[in-house]
Amino acid sequence: MGSSMKLSLILFFTCSLFVQGTLADVICENLPANLCSFAIASSGKRCVLECHKNTQEKKCKTSEVVVEKLSGYIETEQCVKACGVCRESVGISSDVFLSSEFTAHLCSPACYHNCPNIVDLFFNLAASEGVSLPTLCKNQEENHRAMLAILSHDGVTPGPVAAPLAAPLAAPTSL
Numbered sequence: 001m002g003s004s005m006k007l008s009l010i011l012f013f014t015c016s017l018f019v020q021g022t023l024a025d026v027i028c029e030n031l032p033a034n035l036c037s038f039a040i041a042s043s044g045k046r047c048v049l050e051c052h053k054n055t056q057e058k059k060c061k062t063s064e065v066v067v068e069k070l071s072g073y074i075e076t077e078q079c080v081k082a083c084g085v086c087r088e089s090v091g092i093s094s095d096v097f098l099s100s101e102f103t104a105h106l107c108s109p110a111c112y113h114n115c116p117n118i119v120d121l122f123f124n125l126a127a128s129e130g131v132s133l134p135t136l137c138k139n140q141e142e143n144h145r146a147m148l149a150i151l152s153h154d155g156v157t158p159g160p161v162a163a164p165l166a167a168p169l170a171a172p173t174s175l
Contacts, residue, residue, distance in 0.1 A: 026072040028062040036060035037087045038075035038118055040067050046121070049090050058090065065124075070117055079115035082108065092121070094129045097136065107137035 028047035031039055039047040039060075046065040049058050080087060084105025096102045105111060112119055119133070126133040 024072075026074060028060045031060040031074070033058040033060060034087055035074050037089060038080065038085065038121070040070050040073040040117065042072040044068070044071040048092075049088070051090055058088075067117075067120065069120070073117060075115070075117055079111065079118055083111035083115050083118045085118060092125060094125055094131075096122075097126060097129070097131065100140070103136060103140050106133075107140045112137060 025042040028041045036047045036049045041062055044066050046063045047060050048063040050061050084102055123133045
């Protein structure tokens with residue numbers, strides 16, 4: 001009976017430490033540079049990595065961009081890798097959508113279905129440029145399938161398909 005009581009106390013304290021750690025406030029300015037990008041402050045505002053003017057030292061700052069569904073969140077390394085993003089990047093640009101490699105990572109099931117924070121960020125960035133991220137991902141998937149279909153023919157790329165012979169032109173009739 002005494003050992004089960006000790007085990008219960010150990011479990012209680014372990015769980016309370018875990019809950020306390022998860023409920024801690026996330027303040028962008030207190031985050032190290034290697035955790036800043038893709039983090040969300042407890043206030044619900046996104047954290048952004050900026051370069052200091054006089055030095056090249058990177059500092060974490062609170063942006064004005066508000067996230068509606070998440071707060072107090074630091075993105076996992078698993079999602080950073082799955083989505084092909086870099087924590088060391090300063091700022092964000094819609095130019096990333098021009099890279100098929102980036103789009104492939106972002107639209108992969110590992111990212112698109114498991115990393116809502118990163119997907120939400122790029123969904124909003126795409127929308128601000130008039131682009132639908134779901135449509136972009138659908139096109140990426142269709143292009144990937146087409147490439148697999150081409151490569152699945154024993155590694156031989158099909159050549160051009162010959163057009164059928166056209167019916168001979170009828171001789172003009174005299175009036």
